[in-house]
Structures are given as structure tokens and as C-alpha cells.
Amino acid sequence: MSNARKLARVAFSVAALMAAAALPAQAKVLAKVNGVEITDDDLKIALDDLGPGIPHQLEGKARDSYVLDFLIDEQLVVQKAQADKLAETPDFAKKLAYLRDKALMETLLGNVAKQAATDAAIKATYDEAAKAQKPETEYHAHHILVPTEDEAKKALARLKGGEDFAKVAGEVSKDPGSKGGDLGWFTKDRMVPEFGDAAAKLKPGELSEPVKSQFGWHIIKLDETRPKTFPPLDQIKDQVSRYVVQKAQSELVMKLREGAKIERTDQPADAKAPAAGAAPAAPAAKK
Structure with a gap:
């Protein structure tokens, strides 16, 4: 065989390999429904489409299996619809x-x-x-919430008598969301005005007088304050x-x-659209 023919054959082989590499990978068949294939490409599209509709506790293979079952059921319904000529x-x-x-x-x-x-x-x-x-202050506070002013005054008297705040809160407070009365960190505008204003006037370690809000009567203890910082980017x-x-x-x-050029005929000309x-x-x- 001449060198020219050898080179031609090598060139052809290289070209064939490059062409094969350029072709998209063949989709993997995951299931067949009455002969109709469901592929991994179908699964990827369905995963993107269903998104939040997939139970959040499912991950990995369990998630894929759930969506594949959906695609199988979908194909069964599609085939029935086609048999009924609904596509026409x-x-x-x-x-x-x-x-x-x-x-x-x-x-x-x-x-x-x-x-x-x-x-x-x-x-x-x-x-x-x-x-x-804008510069803003964050507050860390505890509170006790009771239905009446009289109950608030009694709780305040116990606190001034030296009883532990978390203990008193656990016994009398009606706020189910706070543990031992701890509200964590918050800015003034995150609370109802009466509560936010009262907390902002306190110094760390101080107790408020009974404060009335739409939720009832509060006793507030301010623990500490700090300047509000902007959360880091990765957060x-x-x-x-x-x-x-x-x-x-x-x-x-x-x-x-x-x-x-947009022409709408669904409303009078003088009506204001959103x-x-x-x-x-x-x-x-x-x-």
C-alpha cells in the first residue's frame, strides 16, 4: 500500500472518530410503556418541570424513581387520550x-x-x-405575655423579687413562640409599635413596666443591643x-x-390598568 493511501486511510479514520465524538450521547432508556420509550432525557426535563412539586424529602435515586413513576403514569394517560383522538x-x-x-x-x-x-x-x-x-440597632430581649394588666404586675413583682426570668416566663407566659421568653435578636420595626418603642427605651438589664399591645400585656427585659450588620454575601x-x-x-x-403595538379590548379606555x-x-x- 502506498504512503498516500495509508495517509488517506488514517485521515479517514481520524475524521470518523471526530464525527462520532461530535454526536450527542444516545439517551438511556429507563422504561417502556406499551413500547413507548422513556429516557433519561425525559427524566431530566420532568425533574426541571416538576421542581417544587416533588416531595422535598426525596433525594437522589428515590427522587428519580418518583418522577419516573410519574412519567409512566403520564404516558399511560397520553396513550389513552390518543386512542380517544383528543389530540384532534x-x-x-x-x-x-x-x-x-x-x-x-x-x-x-x-x-x-x-x-x-x-x-x-x-x-x-x-x-x-x-x-x-441605614444604621440600625438590633435588640436582644426576653418577654412575658399575659392576658391582663394585673397578671403582668404580679409577674413583674416576682422578677423584681429576684426570681429567674425564664422560670417565671415558663410558668405564666402565654407566648408559645418564645422559649423561656427569649425573643432572640430583632429590630424595632419587626415588633408591634408599643413593644418596639418600649424595648428601645430600656437599657441592658432593665425591666419594663407592663406594656399593652394587641396581643395582651408584656413585661420586657432587654438583654443587650448591637448595631445591625449586613449579612455576608454567601448567606x-x-x-x-x-x-x-x-x-x-x-x-x-x-x-x-x-x-x-399593544391593543387591548378587555376594558374601557379610561380604566387604569395595573x-x-x-x-x-x-x-x-x-x-
Whole structure:
């Protein structure tokens, strides 16, 4: 065999290998329903689509098995619907057109999400929010909640007599949410005004007089105060990312509205429509 023919054969083999590598991997068949295949690609799409609808306690293989069962049931129902020729009805055609448009919208907004939620954009948004935060005080306090002023005065007398706050709270307080009366850290505006104002006037270690609110009568003990700090980025990165994505999607929708001719016939000309421009729900960026 000549060198030229050998080189040609080698070149052909290399080209064939490269072409094979470029082909997408063949989907793995996970189940068959009356001969119709359900593949791992179908499973991935269903996992993305069902999302929060999947029981949160399911993970890994259990989660996949749950969704595969759903796809099997879905295929059984689909086959029955096809046998009944429901795909040929006008209602189905309308629904199919709607779902096609919805899928296109979600795909576009999903692409916007991926492009918008970069680490740089998330960090810049976080820095801007941290810089804009106004100085604020956080309070750590305990309280006792009782139905009447008389009960509040009796509890206060016990505390002034030296009894342990957590002990008294455990015996008389009607607040089921606090343990031993401990409210943890909070800012003034997170409490009802009467409570927040009373707590803000105390010094660490002081007890309040009975304070009336919509919930009853309180005795407040202020433990300590501190300046409110902005949470670190890694703690709220998901929230910041969602904000960045929603902002980018809303800006796109606003831009499209501004450049479009929209005619509505569902309301009188002088009726005020709700503010528009918020992006429809779409997938967040996936990293």
C-alpha cells in the first residue's frame, strides 16, 4: 500500500472518530410503556418541570424513581387520550399553542437569567445594597405575655423579687413562640409599635413596666443591643441572584412593551390598568 493511501486511510479514520465524538450521547432508556420509550432525557426535563412539586424529602435515586413513576403514569394517560383522538380536538390545539408559547417564553427568560446572574453582577448588587443600608440597632430581649394588666404586675413583682426570668416566663407566659421568653435578636420595626418603642427605651438589664399591645400585656427585659450588620454575601447569595434575574427579566419585558403595538379590548379606555412590566415566572439561572 502506498504512503498516500495509508495517509488517506488514517485521515479517514481520524475524521470518523471526530464525527462520532461530535454526536450527542444516545439517551438511556429507563422504561417502556406499551413500547413507548422513556429516557433519561425525559427524566431530566420532568425533574426541571416538576421542581417544587416533588416531595422535598426525596433525594437522589428515590427522587428519580418518583418522577419516573410519574412519567409512566403520564404516558399511560397520553396513550389513552390518543386512542380517544383528543389530540384532534379544537380545545387541544388551543392548549398546545398556549403551552408552546409558554415554553418559548420560559426558554428565553431562562437564557436571560443565565446571562444576568454572573458572579460580578451578584457581587455588584450586593455591594450596592450593603452600602445603602441605614444604621440600625438590633435588640436582644426576653418577654412575658399575659392576658391582663394585673397578671403582668404580679409577674413583674416576682422578677423584681429576684426570681429567674425564664422560670417565671415558663410558668405564666402565654407566648408559645418564645422559649423561656427569649425573643432572640430583632429590630424595632419587626415588633408591634408599643413593644418596639418600649424595648428601645430600656437599657441592658432593665425591666419594663407592663406594656399593652394587641396581643395582651408584656413585661420586657432587654438583654443587650448591637448595631445591625449586613449579612455576608454567601448567606444571601441566592436571594441576590433571584433579584438580579428578576430585574433583568423585567427590564427585557418593559423594553419589549415599549417597542410593541399593544391593543387591548378587555376594558374601557379610561380604566387604569395595573402597572405592567414584571416578567412572567421563569426559571432562575442554573450554574
